[in-house]
Amino acid sequence: MSAQPLTRPTIPPETPTVDLRRAFGRAASSTWVVTGSGERGPVGFTAISIVSVSVSPPLVSFNISKTSSSLVTIAQSGRAALHLLAEDQELLAQRFARDRTKRFVDDGAWAYDDHGLPTIHGAAARLVTRVHDLVDAGDSFLAVVRVEHAVTSERRPLVHHAGGYRPLGGAGGTLHDATGFPDGAARPTLTHPTTAGA
Numbered sequence: 001m002s003a004q005p006l007t008r009p010t011i012p013p014e015t016p017t018v019d020l021r022r023a024f025g026r027a028a029s030s031t032w033v034v035t036g037s038g039e040r041g042p043v044g045f046t047a048i049s050i051v052s053v054s055v056s057p058p059l060v061s062f063n064i065s066k067t068s069s070s071l072v073t074i075a076q077s078g079r080a081a082l083h084l085l086a087e088d089q090e091l092l093a094q095r096f097a098r099d100r101t102k103r104f105v106d107d108g109a110w111a112y113d114d115h116g117l118p119t120i121h122g123a124a125a126r127l128v129t130r131v132h133d134l135v136d137a138g139d140s141f142l143a144v145v146r147v148e149h150a151v152t153s154e155r156r157p158l159v160h161h162a163g164g165y166r167p168l169g170g171a172g173g174t175l176h177d178a179t180g181f182p183d184g185a186a187r188p189t190l191t192h193p194t195t196a197g198a
């Protein structure tokens with residue numbers, strides 16, 4: 001069989017942006033705050049575009065709008081800290097998406113780390129990264145960053161879905177692993193058909 005030529009998927013130019021937004025609004029995403037710092041002081045913004053790209057080397061990506069007030073600082077310093085917000089941190093998610101002059105008020109919610117990067121206290125996870133690549137992508141740059149250091153806690157993440165923030169849900173329910181079996185449960189023994197009964 002001959003290989004089929006790869007073709008680019010076509011998106012009709014008339015696809016309304018609002019339909020795209022509505023489609024992605026159906027997705028459930030984890031909620032992060034990206035921070036950086038430079039001559040202009042601390043910068044940061046709420047983001048749901050964080051994606052794990054590669055384990056070795058450890059690369060992660062996020063989108064940063066070309067109009068973002070954080071862009072120049074993160075691009076010039078080459079550093080960013082990524083915080084996975086915990087389920088009780090909705091107010092921080094709102095704060096880092098709104099008035100930029102109020103994001104780094106001195107209220108104890110954050111502090112500088114040893115690298116001079118703002119740390120959001122109480123996050124479910126924190127990744128300290130270096131910028132690996134900034135790829136021009138429409139109205140954003142796709143920032144590919146290399147993880148230097150990762151800290152995680154047992155805290156549950158804040159989920160963004162259908163335009164709102166929600167806890168993960170299922171509290172008290174059974175956690176299932178990726179195979180669908182309850183976490184920690186004994187798995188049934190799988191028997192190959194040709195060896196069954198042998």
Ligand SMILES: Cc1cc2nc3c(=O)[nH]c(=O)nc-3n(C[C@H](O)[C@H](O)[C@H](O)COP(=O)(O)O)c2cc1C
Nearest residue numbers: 045046047048049063064065067068069096097100
């Ligand atoms: C739920 C949510 C997710 C967002 N995700 C991103 C994102 O992935 N990348 C981005 O650049 N801005 C994202 N934003 C917008 C930023 O949080 C911020 O509001 C915007 O960049 C304007 O920031 P500025 O005032 O510092 O320029 C998101 C906003 C919300 C409410």
